[in-house]
Every structure is written in structure tokens, then in C-alpha cells.
Amino acid sequence: MxxxxxxxxxxxxxxxxxxxxxxxxxxxxxxxxxxxxxxxxxxxxxxxxxxxxxxxxxxxxxxxxxxxxxxxxxxxxxxxxxxxxxxxxxxxxxxxxxVFDNSIAEYVLGQILAFAKDFARSVKLQSERTWLHRESERIQDRSAVVIGTGPIGRAIARLLRAAGMSVAGAGRTPREGDADFGTVHASGNLGEWIGEYDYVVAVAPLTEQTKGMFDTRAFDAMKDDARFINVGRGELVVTGDLVAALGSGHIAGAALDVFDIEPLPAESPLWTMDNVHVSPHMSGDFxxxxxxxxxxxxxxxxxxxAGRPLVNIVDKQLGYVPSSG
Amino acid sequence: MxxxxxxxxxxxxxxxxxxxxxxxxxxxxxxxxxxxxxxxxxxxxxxxxxxxxxxxxxxxxxxxxxxxxxxxxxxxxxxxxxxxxxxxxxxxxxxxxxVFDNSIAEYVLGQILAFAKDFARSVKLQSERTWLHRESERIQDRSAVVIGTGPIGRAIARLLRAAGMSVAGAGRTPREGDADFGTVHASGNLGEWIGEYDYVVAVAPLTEQTKGMFDTRAFDAMKDDARFINVGRGELVVTGDLVAALGSGHIAGAALDVFDIEPLPAESPLWTMDNVHVSPHMSGDFxxxxxxxxxxxxxxxxxxxAGRPLVNIVDKQLGYVPSSG
The missing domain is CATH 3.40.50.720 (NAD(P)-binding Rossmann-like Domain)
Structure with a gap:
């Protein structure tokens, strides 16, 4: 100008x-x-x-x-x-x-620790004044794969690794030796590698390629004791398939901050599932x-x-700011 | 032998x-x-x-x-x-x-993230099917002081620092340049420094010197928005003073895994305080x-x-295994 x-x-x-x-x-x-x-x-x-x-x-x-x-x-x-x-x-x-990189990374680590330490059940037991000792899990050396290799995914990977977890990534282009992820899998063939991980974190941009990528086939390929964490977009998930996988024990739990319909409708079965943590699209909002x-x-x-170049220019064909595959 | x-x-x-x-x-x-x-x-x-x-x-x-x-x-x-x-x-x-170092450190980090991200309230809102967006806190650059410089305290300090927090310690002997804590305050004069910290983590051994060290004077000296986390022993705390400090807003919250009477009696007001996380002496029990x-x-x-020297020999006058002040 x-x-x-x-x-x-x-x-x-x-x-x-x-x-x-x-x-x-x-x-x-x-x-x-x-x-x-x-x-x-x-x-x-x-x-x-x-x-x-x-x-x-x-x-x-x-x-x-x-x-x-x-x-x-x-x-x-x-x-x-x-x-x-x-x-x-x-x-x-x-x-x-x-803006959201660090706060979302902290939210994801918090949800992983909440699962490992059974915090949601502690809240419920506290409301009943019930003292019930349980054994808990450690997150050290547990594995996570972060699907989405943009800056938020990278911040998540760095924080989980700093906390002692073993981390990989998934994006368009598979590769080794990535500075934040080490191994980056191809998100296109997630059935081949998703079964290796204790925690599956979805933070991919929503595009025609990623819409509905978490479906029955994906949940079936996960470990039975895996937890799924979605801080990306609700439409990455086929919600009915997720509800079925959680109900049948094909996966062990889910922490969901985003949903295909927001606010999450009152009749959604996700509200009442013991192994689900629902939060209202707030993970980044510090x-x-x-x-x-x-x-x-x-x-x-x-x-x-001032007529200078803009930053954060989105590739409108890809649907995100390119830089990291 | x-x-x-x-x-x-x-x-x-x-x-x-x-x-x-x-x-x-x-x-x-x-x-x-x-x-x-x-x-x-x-x-x-x-x-x-x-x-x-x-x-x-x-x-x-x-x-x-x-x-x-x-x-x-x-x-x-x-x-x-x-x-x-x-x-x-x-x-x-x-x-x-x-045995407990890593699991207790993870528990403490989890509790800090649970406060910052308001997880306990999310559990309660979920049980009411209520979608209520809130803003959350970040833990990056927030400060914590770990009172107790044994191996559990050191594991806590390392993990909190790895997650981006600013950490100090407190023990018998004040000093600078400690490998895990940097600054170590003298736990004997905690009123002079405890007001600097967002999170106060108690993991000191229970001795004649530490019994009841967290009393009205200590809670008054903390910041109004500080949270207190006890993974040491319940008797480190004057429980009535803690209840009063939580009720009056002299501190913002507490995560308590240990109590002066265990199991925590049903009539304890701690069970029903919104700003208290109660867990049943399980933080280390992976x-x-x-x-x-x-x-x-x-x-x-x-x-x-075999007649070889034992490890982990407790100094019976101090009441713990000496090595780290």
C-alpha cells in the first residue's frame, strides 16, 4: 500500500x-x-x-x-x-x-498424563468421597505418533519427547531423520504403522485427503490399548466409527477437543463414555x-x-502453509 | 553372611x-x-x-x-x-x-497440567453434557519450587524443566548451581522465598524438622494464584491450615496424594473443594x-x-539416605 x-x-x-x-x-x-x-x-x-x-x-x-x-x-x-x-x-x-503451538502441545501432554494417571476417574471418585487405590501407567518410553507435521505437530513432538516418550510423525512424505519426529510415516498408508503406537495424536490440516482418515479401518489397525487424541479437526474422524471402536474396545480411550459438529450435540454418546475426555475446542486457547x-x-x-511480503501465506491448493511436508 | x-x-x-x-x-x-x-x-x-x-x-x-x-x-x-x-x-x-522417582515426577507434571488446562472441571462439565469454552493457562515459563532434594525431588525438577517450566529447589543447605535445581533455598526459612512460585511441590522426608512445615504462615506467604502439590507425606502439612487457605483464596488450589490420616476420612472438607485434586496415595504406584x-x-x-556393602543406607539421625542436601 x-x-x-x-x-x-x-x-x-x-x-x-x-x-x-x-x-x-x-x-x-x-x-x-x-x-x-x-x-x-x-x-x-x-x-x-x-x-x-x-x-x-x-x-x-x-x-x-x-x-x-x-x-x-x-x-x-x-x-x-x-x-x-x-x-x-x-x-x-x-x-x-x-499462536497455538505451545498451548496445544501442553494440552496433548496433559491428556496423555491424565490417561496414564487415571485423573478423570480420580475426579469421579473424589465426588463420591471414595478412596480407591489404583496402579498407574508411566509415560516414559511409551510411544506416540503425531499425524500432522506442521508447527503444532512439531511442538507436540518436541514436548512429548522432552517428557520421555518415544515419538514419530506422519505427513505427506515419508522420511527418516526429521529434526522433531525422527521417522515420518506416510499418512496415506496409516494402516501399516499405526498399530505400533500407544498414543495417536491427530493434528493434520483438514483437506480432501485427510477428511475421514480416522475410520474403522484405522481404529482396527491401532493397538487395543492405544488412545486417540484429536486436536486437529473433528472432520478428520468418522465419528460413528470412533464411537464403535471405543465401545467395542478396539481402542482404549480418546481425548477429543474437536468434533464434526460443534458444540458437541447433547445426544452424542461421546459425552457419557468412561474412556473419553471431551473438551470444548479450547486446547489452544490460552x-x-x-x-x-x-x-x-x-x-x-x-x-x-508497507508493501512488504506477507508471512504465513497459505498454499490454497494444499490447504495449509507449506514448509514441512 | x-x-x-x-x-x-x-x-x-x-x-x-x-x-x-x-x-x-x-x-x-x-x-x-x-x-x-x-x-x-x-x-x-x-x-x-x-x-x-x-x-x-x-x-x-x-x-x-x-x-x-x-x-x-x-x-x-x-x-x-x-x-x-x-x-x-x-x-x-x-x-x-x-523406585518411585519417575512415576511421581510424571504425576506432579500431570497435576500441574491438569490445573493449567482445567481438566477436573472438564470432567464435571462432561458429566453434565455441558459445552463451556474456557481459556487455559500455559505452563511454559511458569515457576515451580520443589521442596525436598532427594532423588524424587530431582526427578520432578528435571521433568518440569524439560516441559518448559522454571524450577528451583529447597533443602537443608541453600546453594546455587545445583545440577537439577539451579537455586536451592533453605527450607528452614520458606517464608522468604515461597511467594515467588506458581507451583509449590512438597516431597521432603517427614522428620521432626519438616513435620507441619506447611502451615498458615507458609500458605499466607504463597502467591494467591499458587497451587500446592503434596506427594511427600500428609504430616508435612497442618491440614486445617491448608483447608483454611484454600477456602479463603490465600492459595488457588492443591493436588494432594497424601494425607495426615489415610484413607482420607469421609468428613474431610478436602473431598468437596472445587480447587482440590484428591488421589489415594498412588502417585508412585505404577x-x-x-x-x-x-x-x-x-x-x-x-x-x-554375600557380605558386600548394602545400598540405600538411611542415616537414622537425619531420617533419609543422605547425598543431596
Missing amino acids: SGTESPVLAVLCGDKHPPDMEPIEQMAAVRYTDADGLADALRDADALFVYDFLSSAVPDAWHAANRLRWLHIASAGVDPVMFPGLRDSDVVLTNSRG VGWRNALVGVFADNFRRWH | SGTESPVLAVLCGDKHPPDMEPIEQMAAVRYTDADGLADALRDADALFVYDFLSSAVPDAWHAANRLRWLHIASAGVDPVMFPGLRDSDVVLTNSRG VGWRNALVGVFADNFRRWH
Whole structure:
């Protein structure tokens, strides 16, 4: 940007505006809008900040985007804006890569320890004032495979290894000697290797290739005492197949922070399964995350405004920021 | 041992005998006993294996120990056998140092992550089928002080640091540059430094000096948002003072695996406090722990039988195996 007119920035955010926007309001004409007003806000807008990152409103309003050049989404996964109109356009897409890496890694390690130390049962026994000694598991030397080799998957791998676990990864391209994972399996043939691991962690981006990759065939190939942890997207999983695998003992447990329908419907059997830990899509959302998300956007906005290269540019054909297979 | 007669070994174990004793039964006349039979079993016994390590039966039967030379206890803490009759005798005391280090360290890290990620509340919300997003804390760069610089405390410090926390220790002798702790504070003046830490982990041996060290004065000196984790002994804490500090918000939470009375009485207010995690003295007890305990004893038994030096010899004046302040 170097014209004399301020650029027009549309911000999709619903009722609650993003914090820390004052510096950007100095540089742009900012139009805050909810889903209903998005088409009006997009008309003659130069950039769109999708702060309400789970909204599905962008495709319906896309027809109004007559001069949009840049779309930034306040999330790591870009699947909510992966529709043909954006993919086939010249609009540059960027994401919030990096914000959630550490908090999601800590959440995954916490869930593994919660399984190993039987914490959920301790909470239930405490509520009944019941003293019941049990033996617990150690995580040292237990194995985990992290499916998804982006920055979040790498942060998970590093933290689990630091805690004494044996870790591998899975991504598009199989290889050895990866700095964070050591062995990286090909996610395309997970039946061949998934049975080796005590913990299976899903953090792959949601694409046409990964949608439904965790199905009956995958769960059947896991060890009977394996636990499945999903911090990626609910649609990576065929939920009915997961419920069946948990119910029949084909796998031992699951910690699920994401679901194909969110909020998880009250009638879902996952709520009441003893071997399931349900949390409400919060694994990455540390105190201060909203400020951090706006910080990533603001950094990119300043680059864009100054005509410098953007960071975190998504490959719209792949559906994620490429760099690590 | 090098005489022609087999030595006599008394084993205090209640109904359930220790596993893996066959090799020792080849080398000694083994008398398995419960508390009631302990005096009879001790008469003319050369060694005593206190497998039922929470039993308080030894002092009452001590008068019968007419030729005892060695007592081994299947625990890290030796407070159940720290009575004057043993302390003032020539009987060598050894413990099971090392068995619990890793499992207790994992338990402590798990409890810290459970607080940071609000897992206990997630369990309760799940039981109500309630989807309630919350923001969580990160543990990276949060601080912990581990009070107790023996091998369990060191394993805790190493694991918390590996997970990204900032760690210090506290023991008898203040110092800098400790390999595991960096700074070691003097546990005698904890009011001067305890207010610096987000997590306070108690794993000191129970001695006359440490009994009741966590009292109103200590809790008042902690930060309001600090959490207290006890994996040492319940008697390190003045329980009423802890309940008051938790109730008034002088500290933010506690994870308690040990209590001054065990099992924790049904009427204890700790059971129902939302900011308390109760577990039944199980933090160290991994699957296989009983075999590991007998393994430590059997190793020492072979040394004793062959006339070689024992390992894990407790300083009966200090009340623990000295080596690390």
C-alpha cells in the first residue's frame, strides 16, 4: 500500500470486536461486521480479517468481494475458507500459524498424563468421597505418533519427547531423520504403522485427503490399548466409527477437543463414555490468545500496508502453509 | 553372611505376600507375618523386610528383635520406622530409593497440567453434557519450587524443566548451581522465598524438622494464584491450615496424594473443594511397582548375604539416605 487513500479492511467478528485494533484503525477504514453484514462490508474492501474463524459466512458473501486482495484468518486451520471462489481467485490467504503451538502441545501432554494417571476417574471418585487405590501407567518410553507435521505437530513432538516418550510423525512424505519426529510415516498408508503406537495424536490440516482418515479401518489397525487424541479437526474422524471402536474396545480411550459438529450435540454418546475426555475446542486457547491472534494479524497488516511480503501465506491448493511436508 | 546356617528373614506383609520371593527363599528361612505375628517372627531373625510399608507395627514388636542386624523398608520415606528403639540400635536401615522417582515426577507434571488446562472441571462439565469454552493457562515459563532434594525431588525438577517450566529447589543447605535445581533455598526459612512460585511441590522426608512445615504462615506467604502439590507425606502439612487457605483464596488450589490420616476420612472438607485434586496415595504406584520394590530388596539381600556393602543406607539421625542436601 502506498496510495493516499486508506485501504478498506472488513473484519468478520460478530458482536465482539477483536482487541488491540486501534493501531490498525489509524491505517485503514475498518468495517466491523457479523455474518449478515459481510456482503455489504466486502464491497470495495481491500482486505478481510476473519476474526470469527469458525464462521462459514465467507462463501455466501464472496460475490460482493469486488476488489479484495488479501484475506487473513485468525486460526491455524484454514478449512472454513477453503471454497472454490477463494481458491481460484488471486486473493492471498494468510493464517495465524504459531499462536497455538505451545498451548496445544501442553494440552496433548496433559491428556496423555491424565490417561496414564487415571485423573478423570480420580475426579469421579473424589465426588463420591471414595478412596480407591489404583496402579498407574508411566509415560516414559511409551510411544506416540503425531499425524500432522506442521508447527503444532512439531511442538507436540518436541514436548512429548522432552517428557520421555518415544515419538514419530506422519505427513505427506515419508522420511527418516526429521529434526522433531525422527521417522515420518506416510499418512496415506496409516494402516501399516499405526498399530505400533500407544498414543495417536491427530493434528493434520483438514483437506480432501485427510477428511475421514480416522475410520474403522484405522481404529482396527491401532493397538487395543492405544488412545486417540484429536486436536486437529473433528472432520478428520468418522465419528460413528470412533464411537464403535471405543465401545467395542478396539481402542482404549480418546481425548477429543474437536468434533464434526460443534458444540458437541447433547445426544452424542461421546459425552457419557468412561474412556473419553471431551473438551470444548479450547486446547489452544490460552489466556491472552485473542490478543496474540490480533498481534499476528497486525504484524501482517503492517507488512501489507508497507508493501512488504506477507508471512504465513497459505498454499490454497494444499490447504495449509507449506514448509514441512 | 558366610556361615553354614541360612539366615532368618522376617517379612511384614499382612495377607498378601510380596511377589518374586522364590530366589530369596532359596537363601534364607523366610517368615511371612502380619502385624499380630511380628514379635514372634522377629525372635532370632537376622533381617526384617517391611513390605507393608505403611504399617506402624514395628515399634510394638521391637522388644523381640534380639539379633536383628538389618531392616529394609519397601518405601522411600522411612518415617514409619523412625522410632528411638531402631534409631539408637546398631540395626542397619535401608530403603527403596529410586523406585518411585519417575512415576511421581510424571504425576506432579500431570497435576500441574491438569490445573493449567482445567481438566477436573472438564470432567464435571462432561458429566453434565455441558459445552463451556474456557481459556487455559500455559505452563511454559511458569515457576515451580520443589521442596525436598532427594532423588524424587530431582526427578520432578528435571521433568518440569524439560516441559518448559522454571524450577528451583529447597533443602537443608541453600546453594546455587545445583545440577537439577539451579537455586536451592533453605527450607528452614520458606517464608522468604515461597511467594515467588506458581507451583509449590512438597516431597521432603517427614522428620521432626519438616513435620507441619506447611502451615498458615507458609500458605499466607504463597502467591494467591499458587497451587500446592503434596506427594511427600500428609504430616508435612497442618491440614486445617491448608483447608483454611484454600477456602479463603490465600492459595488457588492443591493436588494432594497424601494425607495426615489415610484413607482420607469421609468428613474431610478436602473431598468437596472445587480447587482440590484428591488421589489415594498412588502417585508412585505404577503397574509393576510391587515387583520393582522386591527387586530393590532382593538386590540388597544378595549383597547382605554375600557380605558386600548394602545400598540405600538411611542415616537414622537425619531420617533419609543422605547425598543431596
